[in-house]
Amino acid sequence: xxxxxxxxxxxxxxxxxxxxxxxxxxxxxxxxxxxxxxxxxxxxxxxxxxxxxxxxxxxxxxxxxxxxxxxxxxxxxxxxxxxxxxxxxxxxxxxxxxxxxxxxxxxxxxxxxxxxxxxxxxxxxxxxxxxxxxxxxxxxxxxxxxxxxxxxxxxxxxxxxxxxxxxxxxxxxxxxxxxxxxxxxxxxxxxxxxxxxxxxxxxxxxxxxxxxxxxxxxxxxxxxxxxxxxxxxxxxxxxxxxxxxxxxxxxxxxxxxxxxxxxxxxxxxxxxxxxxxxxxxxx
Amino acid sequence: xxxxxxxxxxxxxxxxxxxxxxxxxxxxxxxxxxxxxxxxxxxxxxxxxxxxxxxxxxxxxxxxxxxxxxxxxxxxxxxxxxxxxxxxxxxxxxxxxxxxxxxxxxxxxxxxxxxxxxxxxxxxxxxxxxxxxxxxxxxxxxxxxxxxxxxxxxxxxxxxxxxxxxxxxxxxxxxxxxxxxxxxxxxxxxxxxxxxxxxxxxxxxxxxxxxxxxxxxxxxxxxxxxxxxxxxxxxxxxxxxxxxxxxxxxxxxxxxxxxxxxxxxxxxxxxxxxxxxxxxxxxxxxxxxxxxxxxxxxxxxxxxxxxxxxxxxxxxxxxxxxxxxxxxxxxxxxxxxxxxxxxxxxxxxxxxxxxxxx
Numbered sequence: 001x002x003x004x005x006x007x008x009x010x011x012x013x014x015x016x017x018x019x020x021x022x023x024x025x026x027x028x029x030x031x032x033x034x035x036x037x038x039x040x041x042x043x044x045x046x047x048x049x050x051x052x053x054x055x056x057x058x059x060x061x062x063x064x065x066x067x068x069x070x071x072x073x074x075x076x077x078x079x080x081x082x083x084x085x086x087x088x089x090x091x092x093x094x095x096x097x098x099x100x101x102x103x104x105x106x107x108x109x110x111x112x113x114x115x116x117x118x119x120x121x122x123x124x125x126x127x128x129x130x131x132x133x134x135x136x137x138x139x140x141x142x143x144x145x146x147x148x149x150x151x152x153x154x155x156x157x158x159x160x161x162x163x164x165x166x167x168x169x170x171x172x173x174x175x176x177x178x179x180x181x182x183x184x185x186x187x188x189x190x191x192x193x194x195x196x197x198x199x200x201x202x203x204x205x206x207x208x209x210x211x212x213x214x215x216x217x218x219x220x221x222x223x224x225x226x227x228x229x230x231x232x233x234x235x236x237x238x239x240x241x242x243x244x245x246x247x248x249x250x251x252x253x254x255x256x257x258x259x260x261x262x263x264x265x266x267x268x269x270x271x272x273x274x275x276x277x278x279x280x281x282x283x
Numbered sequence: 284x285x286x287x288x289x290x291x292x293x294x295x296x297x298x299x300x301x302x303x304x305x306x307x308x309x310x311x312x313x314x315x316x317x318x319x320x321x322x323x324x325x326x327x328x329x330x331x332x333x334x335x336x337x338x339x340x341x342x343x344x345x346x347x348x349x350x351x352x353x354x355x356x357x358x359x360x361x362x363x364x365x366x367x368x369x370x371x372x373x374x375x376x377x378x379x380x381x382x383x384x385x386x387x388x389x390x391x392x393x394x395x396x397x398x399x400x401x402x403x404x405x406x407x408x409x410x411x412x413x414x415x416x417x418x419x420x421x422x423x424x425x426x427x428x429x430x431x432x433x434x435x436x437x438x439x440x441x442x443x444x445x446x447x448x449x450x451x452x453x454x455x456x457x458x459x460x461x462x463x464x465x466x467x468x469x470x471x472x473x474x475x476x477x478x479x480x481x482x483x484x485x486x487x488x489x490x491x492x493x494x495x496x497x498x499x500x501x502x503x504x505x506x507x508x509x510x511x512x513x514x515x516x517x518x519x520x521x522x523x524x525x526x527x528x529x530x531x532x533x534x535x536x537x538x539x540x541x542x543x544x545x546x547x548x549x550x551x552x553x554x555x556x557x558x559x560x561x562x563x564x565x566x567x568x569x570x571x572x573x574x575x576x577x578x579x580x581x582x583x584x585x586x587x588x589x590x591x592x593x594x595x596x597x598x599x600x601x602x603x604x605x606x607x608x609x610x611x612x613x614x615x616x617x618x619x620x621x622x623x624x625x626x627x628x629x630x631x632x633x634x635x636x637x638x639x640x641x
Contacts, residue, residue: 008444015445018438022455022518025469028486032472044484092340097370106363112371119378121629123579125598126618127381129388129605134376153377160370185362186347214462216582221606233464237586240468247472247484254468258461265460269453273526 033061033251040247061252070235071227072253079213079231079257081144082223086151086212087205093152094159094204095167095197099189101160102168103175113164119157127154128221135222142229146222151212159204162278166200167193203275206268213261232257342369382622389615403616413617416595419509420624423577423596426510430517432570435524439532440554442525452529456522463519467586470515474501505593512583512594520576524569531565532558564635571632578625597621 031045034057048056066073100106101113131150135141170193178188194201216233223229230238236253239246265272346365350358392399407413438455442448458466475485479497483489488498502508535558543553559566581598584590590599597617605614 011441012445012447015438015442015447015451018441019447019451019454022458024486025473025518026458026461029469029472040484041482043482044486044489046486046489092343093369093373096343096366100363100366104363104366106360106367109363109367112367115379116370116374117633119374120633121626122378122382123622123625123629124378125579125581125601126385126622127378128602129611129614129618130381130384131377149373150377153373156370156374157378184351185366186351189366210460214460214465216462216464216585217602233462233582236464236468240471240586241589244471247475250468251472254465258465261460261462262457265457266453269456273530276523276527277530 029251029254032247033255034058035248036060037246037248061248062256065249065253066256070239070249070253072232072235072256074228075230075232075235076256078144078229079233082147082151082219082231083209083212085144085148086155087208089148090152090155090159090208091163091201091205094156094163095194095201096189097160098163098167099185099193101164102170103188103193104185116157116160120161122157124154124218128217132221141222142224142226144229147219150218150222151208151215154218155208155211159208162204162275163197163200165278166197170196199271199274200278202268202271203278206264206272207275209264210261210272385615385618388611389619391612391615393610393612395611399612403612404620406613407616407620412595413597413600415505415593416597416600419506419594420578420580420596422506422509423513423516423580424574427513427516427520427577427580428570428574430513431520431573432524432566434517434521435569436528436566438521439525439529440558443529443532452522452525456526458519459522461519463515463582464586466515466519467583470511470518471502471587474511476500476502502588502594503592508588508592508594512587513577515583515587516577516580520573524573527569528562528565531562535561568632568635571628571635574628575625575632578628579621597624 028045031048032040035045035048036056036058039056064070066076097116101109101116131153132141135146140146174192175188178192183191214233215231216237219231220234220237223231223234227235232253236250236257239249239253243249343365347362350362350365353361388395389403390398390400392402438451442451442455445451461469472484473486475483476488476498477483477485483492483498485501487501491498501511539557539561540553543557548556579598580596581602584594584596584599585602588594590596590603595603597620601614601617601621604610604617
């Protein structure tokens with residue numbers, strides 16, 4: 001049994017208070033997303049607790065926002081289609097590069113590595129206008145490929161840097177014995193280095209996943225205004241702009257956009273924290 | 284490989300000169316070839332309806348297969364560039380070259396047809412909208428960074444001493460997973476305003492109403508609206524600060540704290556004189572990381588107010604100039620101003636990070 005102390009009570013109360021403050025806005029959003037348009041306008045979401053069981057909840061909002069004119073269902077699939085390749089492509093390319101920087105000898109290695117790391121300090125905003133113009137010339141704007149490659153480009157410096165930090169720390173003996181056994185670099189990389197680097201790959205993958213899924217700026221620049229290819233953040237901003245008082249759509253739409261990253265986050269929190277501690281900080 | 288190096292004959296001066304020139308030629312030539320090969324691969328990816336992910340992996344397999352067909356010595360020379368080439372080419376195309384182009388375009392007029400020197404910059408600094416944007420970015424930088432970091436530190440210290448530490452950490456960290464756009468919708472609802480007399484559905488105005496205070500239109504008056512937008516960032520980033528700082532706190536040696544207690548230091552003195560200095564590098568890393576975010580903030584402002592009511596920041600003005608007014612020159616100048624503001628912070632952040640071990 002712990003000794004009773006006032007300071008412990010105070011700490012627990014403070015923490016409880018913080019939990020409430022941090023969660024309340026999201027709870028309000030969640031409850032509101034199940035209320036009809038009229039009831040949302042007529043009373044605050046907290047009043048539902050006074051009349052539980054009166055059949056006041058509805059799934060209509062989700063039906064409307066997903067399959068109505070706002071097309072959140074299409075946007076959901078688009079987000080998925082944008083995110084998965086935009087995570088896998090940079091990781092694959094960065095892992096190859098990180099391996100070469102760590103374990104291969106070639107002219108210009110140091111210079112090339114320094115230039116890659118230097119790219120970490122360039123904010124992606126600087127690239128938007130020229131890349132968009134290049135895309136327009138080669139007729140790539142508004143396609144998923146355009147966004148995948150853009151995310152790959154903007155995430156690559158960090159990915160290479162992080163994976164290099166990890167891959168270069170792998171035991172030297174292991175690489176040498178693989179070479180003695182006659183394994184080519186390609187075999188060593190795919191059979192040995194990739195499996196051993198899973199923790200680092202996973203950490204970066206989660207980070208990049210959350211980044212791309214939640215991104216608005218890159219998507220809105222390179223996907224444009226065509227609803228058929230827009231991602232969820234774009235649809236949400238468009239609803240806030242044109243119908244900012246349609247809370248039934250905004251709340252349900254926001255929840256649809258949040259559900260996947262929140263689940264990924266809760267399920268893989270450990271890896272995510274490891275990634276953050278390794279310095280997953282985007283320039 | 285071992286055998287190959289044993290076979291290399293002793294070289295004369297002429298030979299090593301040729302080898303040296305050859306090496307330079309290779310290091311110039313190979314990235315160019317890599318770029319051309321990648322370009323062909325890219326066209327293939329764009330035009331084929333095939334599975335594109337498999338496509339990227341396949342390009343490596345094909346490139347590797349081709350390289351393995353080459354004689355041994357050439358294979359050793361070229362393979363590294365097959366590995367590094369794509370990363371290098373993509374970074375060149377997406378960051379290096381665009382940064383240079385943006386720098387140049389910031390000296391040109393709206394459609395890039397004429398050189399106008401620093402006019403875009405003088406325009407920016409004499410434009411009242413931009414002055415307000417700078418003020419707002421300073422507010423974001425100072426308030427956002429300070430509150431996220433200090434709250435994160437305070438919560439990290441508090442939470443470990445409470446019974447609900449796991450739950451509290453998860454719930455406070457959770458907003459990290461939510462997009463700034465999603466977070467903005469959540470908080471728009473909190474700040475929601477109805478004219479007096481109508482039911483207030485926003486939490487904040489309802490609380491005011493409970494105390495008999497008239498509702499406030501939170502998001503229309505500057506600079507209060509910017510400060511309320513900063514609340515959203517603090518809500519999202521405090522969890523990040525808490526998690527990183529909490530990991531650093533675990534690294535503070537217990538003996539040191541015990542020694543402090545034996546010497547009769549109060550808990551506050553121990554915190555102030557022992558804990559904070561020990562984890563200071565981590566605090567700086569967290570603060571600079573959040574500072575970078577505040578300087579580049581964009582989504583929250585667009586989703587909350589669409590940069591109306593004097594809430595604009597540099598990034599939103601840049602976007603507006605470039606993609607709404609189609610004034611490339613001014614957009615590029617604002618992008619360069621953003622770069623100049625952010626890059627030193629990122630640089631410092633990276634240096635701090637390298638010298639730190641968690």
